[in-house]
Every structure is written in C-alpha cells, then in structure tokens.
Amino acid sequence: MVEPHIKPGQKVLLKPNLLGPFTAESAAVTHPEVIRAVIRLVRKAGGIPAVGDSPGIGSVHRFAGISGVQKMLDEEKVQLLDLKTPIEVDHPKGKRFKKFTLARELYDFDILINLPKFKTHQLTGVTGAVKNLFGCVPGIVKSRYHFKIQKLAEFVEMLNDLADLIDPQLTIMDAVWAMDGAGPTAGKPYHLKTLGIGADCRALDREMLKLIEGLKDFKKVEKPRDNMYHLPIPFLEKVLKKYTSEWPVIDRSSCTSCNSCVAVCAAKALKKSAITPVFDYDKCIRCYCCQEFCPEHAVKIKKNWLFDRIFNLLSRF
Ligand code: SF4
Ligand code: SF4
Structure with a gap:
C-alpha cells in the first residue's frame, strides 16, 4: 500500500x-x-x-x-x-x-x-x-x-x-x-x-x-448552516444572527474554568470570569472552535428551534 x-x-x-x-x-x-x-x-x-x-x-x-x-x-x-x-x-x-x-x-x-x-x-x-x-x-x-x-x-x-x-x-x-x-x-x-x-x-x-x-444509525451533524456572515449594516447582522444562527453556550456543571475556549477564540468573543467564561455574541463568528477545543465537552450548540424547522423544511427543496 x-x-x-x-x-x-x-x-x-x-x-x-x-x-x-x-x-x-x-x-x-x-x-x-x-x-x-x-x-x-x-x-x-x-x-x-x-x-x-x-x-x-x-x-x-x-x-x-x-x-x-x-x-x-x-x-x-x-x-x-x-x-x-x-x-x-x-x-x-x-x-x-x-x-x-x-x-x-x-x-x-x-x-x-x-x-x-x-x-x-x-x-x-x-x-x-x-x-x-x-x-x-x-x-x-x-x-x-x-x-x-x-x-x-x-x-x-x-x-x-x-x-x-x-x-x-x-x-x-x-x-x-x-x-x-x-x-x-x-x-x-x-x-x-x-x-x-x-x-x-x-x-x-x-x-x-x-x-x-447509507447508515441509518450514524448520527450526522445536521446540515451545517452558514452562520459565519458579515452584513454591511451591523444592526441587521445582529438581529439576523440572533434569530437565525446556532450559538455556543457553556454547561456550567461540566466547565472546569480552564479557559482553553477563551484562548482559542480568535474573535475575542469569550472573556474570562470568576465562574465560567462569558460570551459576547455580537463578536462571535460561529466558528465553534470553543466547542472543538473544550476538553470537558462543556460547550454545547444551541438552536433557534422555530428557524431550524423552517430551514430544514426549505432545504428539502
Ligand atoms: S474550555 Fe470548556 S472547560 Fe474550559 S473554560 Fe471553556 S467551557 Fe469551561
Ligand atoms: S464560536 Fe468561535 S467566535 Fe464564537 S465564541 Fe466560540 S470560538 Fe469564539
């Protein structure tokens, strides 16, 4: 070989x-x-x-x-x-x-x-x-x-x-x-x-x-959505991201405050705090590096369920 x-x-x-x-x-x-x-x-x-x-x-x-x-x-x-x-x-x-x-x-x-x-x-x-x-x-x-x-x-x-x-x-x-x-x-x-x-x-x-x-029991990541966008009008971008994007959150019960997620976030959208890091979602570009590099699997990805259903419906066509 x-x-x-x-x-x-x-x-x-x-x-x-x-x-x-x-x-x-x-x-x-x-x-x-x-x-x-x-x-x-x-x-x-x-x-x-x-x-x-x-x-x-x-x-x-x-x-x-x-x-x-x-x-x-x-x-x-x-x-x-x-x-x-x-x-x-x-x-x-x-x-x-x-x-x-x-x-x-x-x-x-x-x-x-x-x-x-x-x-x-x-x-x-x-x-x-x-x-x-x-x-x-x-x-x-x-x-x-x-x-x-x-x-x-x-x-x-x-x-x-x-x-x-x-x-x-x-x-x-x-x-x-x-x-x-x-x-x-x-x-x-x-x-x-x-x-x-x-x-x-x-x-x-x-x-x-x-x-x-071809595998029914293989759990795929649902069709990735392009959340990584910039619009020329900041207000519009903020509103659209808020209502259409998936977003990372931290499960406090698993977080050990190691701050790896803060270090890996190039957008500087995570700040250290006394308990767990805090997100600034206006700065977050949805790259999910914080999820990838969290050693405790404490970063979860949340979805807007209503938009998610609409998106899934539309993506069938
Ligand atoms: S990388 Fe994970 S465990 Fe470490 S501070 Fe961030 S969320 Fe908490
Ligand atoms: S998704 Fe990317 S930009 Fe947003 S907080 Fe995590 S590492 Fe930072």
Whole structure:
C-alpha cells in the first residue's frame, strides 16, 4: 500500500489527528495502533518515519501522552514533532488564498502521509482527509484563518486550497472507530470498521460521505448552516444572527474554568470570569472552535428551534 510512494532512505512524515487531550477510545484522535501499523509499513518500504501534528491550542506532546500515541512511539522508537514553526508559503493557484502560513517542519521530509480520523464536525459536517491538513498550519494561527474567513463556503474553499498546496502522497483514514453525533470531540465512537485509503484527499472524503449516507444509525451533524456572515449594516447582522444562527453556550456543571475556549477564540468573543467564561455574541463568528477545543465537552450548540424547522423544511427543496 505505501511501497509505491516511498523510495528507500526517504524521510516520511505521518500526520495524524492529535487535536486535544483525548484518549484513543474517545475516537477524537487517530488511534495509536493505526499509526503503528503505518510506521511499520513505512519501515518495510525502506522509509524513515516520524510523526507530527500541531493542535490549535496546547501541547502535542501532552496530547500524545493522553492518547497513548507517545507510548506507542517510544516502543517503535519514532520521534514526535510539534509542527510549530510558521513560514509563509506561496500558493499561486489558490482560489481563496495565494499564500499560506504552514509549519516549516513539513519541508524537512520527502513524503507526507496524512492519517486523519473520520468524525462528524459541527462547522463542516464531517472532518477527514482534507480537514486534517489544517493541522499543518501551526497552532493558534489556525484560529486566525477562522477569523479571516467569515463564510462557510469560503472556509471550505480555503481547506481545499490547503489540500492542493500540501498535497500528501497518501491518505490513510482511521475510521475503524469513527465519531458520530456532536463531533469533532464531544460525539460518540461509532464502529465503522473502515480504513479509507487513497492519494486524492477530496475523493476519499467524498467516498466516506457516501458510506455514512447509507447508515441509518450514524448520527450526522445536521446540515451545517452558514452562520459565519458579515452584513454591511451591523444592526441587521445582529438581529439576523440572533434569530437565525446556532450559538455556543457553556454547561456550567461540566466547565472546569480552564479557559482553553477563551484562548482559542480568535474573535475575542469569550472573556474570562470568576465562574465560567462569558460570551459576547455580537463578536462571535460561529466558528465553534470553543466547542472543538473544550476538553470537558462543556460547550454545547444551541438552536433557534422555530428557524431550524423552517430551514430544514426549505432545504428539502
Ligand atoms: S467551557 Fe470548556 S474550555 Fe471553556 S473554560 Fe469551561 S472547560 Fe474550559
Ligand atoms: S465564541 Fe466560540 S464560536 Fe464564537 S467566535 Fe469564539 S470560538 Fe468561535
């Protein structure tokens, strides 16, 4: 499977999803045994493997410890890299951006193998091959992209640009235990028993989407709504957002006041307080990074039920 892509002596970077402090059993991160299997295949093909990722906030080394990835890497004697050093890279063919901030560490390798986890995602519907490459943008710089792009369609276009630019030689998607429901971190493990393999990230994501379409008990994120808009008249924008958007709230009983959500919010729509962080919904761009990076799953997404029914009805036509 990996042999055709690797020549003996080549340095091979494996890019799993290690986005936060989650165990392998939570299905929020790429399972260590999937990474181990690919490490062994790379070695068999004569390549020299290393593993790297860059979470939006927090330490990749800590998260690798919690997920069991570090233990596996120690057993296999493989290095873990923090993809943390920003460099500017031109992308003349980009549709949304002609320049990206990427991790310099990527350029120390001959081959990139993308190892995403297949999960539902509050903003984009699902996260898989294409979205995992967003982890090649160092740390908190990712939030700035969320802030710069105010429309979901444009955000997806940016992710596609990024996938074209990074263009991994191979993607092996861990969907043995996928995640359904409130992904990408607060959903439930779903035994999909699948490894998705391909050289074309977008085609692989499309195939995975087809696969879950046929599953009645797989809880999808409802059709993502483009809440990330800006209108020229602030008052109109405020009213429309209030009555049409989903919005994040904090469940006080689960919140430990760690303030990770405050740190990851590029829109500065969350402020620390004596108890739990407080939202400023006028500033909130509905990127849901606070939900994604809350280690306690304390950020919930609320909906306006009346608008939601109208929207669902209209989207059938
Ligand atoms: S909502 Fe989550 S991320 Fe935010 S302070 Fe509470 S526990 Fe931390
Ligand atoms: S409060 Fe949450 S959803 Fe709103 S902008 Fe900040 S991180 Fe994004």
